[in-house]
Amino acid sequence: MNIQSVELKRLALPLKSAFETSLDRMTSKDFILVSVYDKDGLVGYGESTALASPYYNEETTDTVWYMLEKFLIPLLFDSDIQHPDDVLKRFAPIRGNNMAKATLEGAVWDLYCKEKGVSLASRLGGQKDMIDVGVSIGIEPTVDLLLGKVDQYLNEGYKKIKVKIKPGFDVSPIRAIRDRFGSDVPLMADANSAYTLKKLPIIKELDQFGLMMIEQPLAHDDMIDHAKLQREIQTPICLDESIHSAEDARKAIELGSCQIINIKIGRVGGISEAKKIHDICKKKNIPVWCGGMLESGVGRAHNIALTTLPNFTIPGDTSASNRYWEEDIVSPEVTLWKPGILKVPEGPGIGYEIKQDTVNKYLTHKKVYRNERVK
Numbered sequence: 001m002n003i004q005s006v007e008l009k010r011l012a013l014p015l016k017s018a019f020e021t022s023l024d025r026m027t028s029k030d031f032i033l034v035s036v037y038d039k040d041g042l043v044g045y046g047e048s049t050a051l052a053s054p055y056y057n058e059e060t061t062d063t064v065w066y067m068l069e070k071f072l073i074p075l076l077f078d079s080d081i082q083h084p085d086d087v088l089k090r091f092a093p094i095r096g097n098n099m100a101k102a103t104l105e106g107a108v109w110d111l112y113c114k115e116k117g118v119s120l121a122s123r124l125g126g127q128k129d130m131i132d133v134g135v136s137i138g139i140e141p142t143v144d145l146l147l148g149k150v151d152q153y154l155n156e157g158y159k160k161i162k163v164k165i166k167p168g169f170d171v172s173p174i175r176a177i178r179d180r181f182g183s184d185v186p187l188m189a190d191a192n193s194a195y196t197l198k199k200l201p202i203i204k205e206l207d208q209f210g211l212m213m214i215e216q217p218l219a220h221d222d223m224i225d226h227a228k229l230q231r232e233i234q235t236p237i238c239l240d241e242s243i244h245s246a247e248d249a250r251k252a253i254e255l256g257s258c259q260i261i262n263i264k265i266g267r268v269g270g271i272s273e274a275k276k277i278h279d280i281c282k283k284k285n286i287p288v289w290c291g292g293m294l295e296s297g298v299g300r301a302h303n304i305a306l307t308t309l310p311n312f313t314i315p316g317d318t319s320a321s322n323r324y325w326e327e328d329i330v331s332p333e334v335t336l337w338k339p340g341i342l343k344v345p346e347g348p349g350i351g352y353e354i355k356q357d358t359v360n361k362y363l364t365h366k367k368v369y370r371n372e373r374v375k
């Protein structure tokens, strides 16, 4: 692949309604749309998933832009890329900064598949032409408002309802959902590391509600205490923030820290690493699902393609565009093909076009980087 130029466009996409977790409250998504061009004019797209503030992990949109400009784009320009798997190998000497790496690597995967004329899903070895999806609901001001959201999304057929919890907003909302909608609703809770083992009694109270899983209850960089906690509760623990690589996944499984893993392409540094984690979990009979970072349709498209791999057996957080956006930047928008089901696009690469007028409407900054090596 002769990559001729890379364009960074920073956008501020307004959310339809605020999204609150134990970490932060967001009203718009600040992200970078990366376009990677080859010398024949084909373009691959990637999207940064870091938040504007370093509360989910240590990265932010600003650090991603800096790493792309200062280190990752120059490394990409260094020599031709034979296969997208080469990108993370080339970035390996750089410590951390997984979301920055994944932003560029995702665009290279899209460009590579467009050059080959194949869909990203098929090139990854995906075996599904449709995927079951769930929805993530932020912390609502009241339990009643939360119940209203759960009702709305159940009516749309979402196959998994994820609610955010934090100390003081945990047992009561979960009990209220169970009381209102019954024990059959596929329900999970995401704590975003808001608890410690000192809160074991509360977590044990949650154990009575038959949750599908409890996601990242303890520290963002822990595996040991999660293993201790898993021995105390029936509810499967799902790790999100603790897993940054295939090696982390291997260690967490070996320690018994989790029974499920939430794979996020940005958090683990790219699609190639996400696929490795999928494969390790498949071998160890640990089911995985695809988490979200409130992506626009570009990041959503990468998540859809990844979710077609066989061990993604639990519905992920890749809901339709209209869950977050009045208008998305892709065409067609990501819509439910059937209740709780997304169709996997068959077109080359990510299978969605970019609506440049919408991109320009929410554009806050842009810059083009040319590869002097490729004329």
Ligand SMILES: O=C(O)CCC(=O)C1=CC=C[C@@H](O)[C@@H]1C(=O)O
Pocket: 021, 023, 056, 135, 136, 190, 192, 240, 291, 292, 293, 294, 295, 317, 318, 319
């Ligand atoms: O993209 C989605 O719909 C899922 C969003 C979501 O649940 C999260 C996004 C970012 C950080 C967290 O708050 C949370 C998560 O941990 O999965």
Ligand SMILES: [Mg+2]
Pocket: 190, 192, 215, 216, 240, 241, 262, 291
């Ligand atoms: Mg999470």
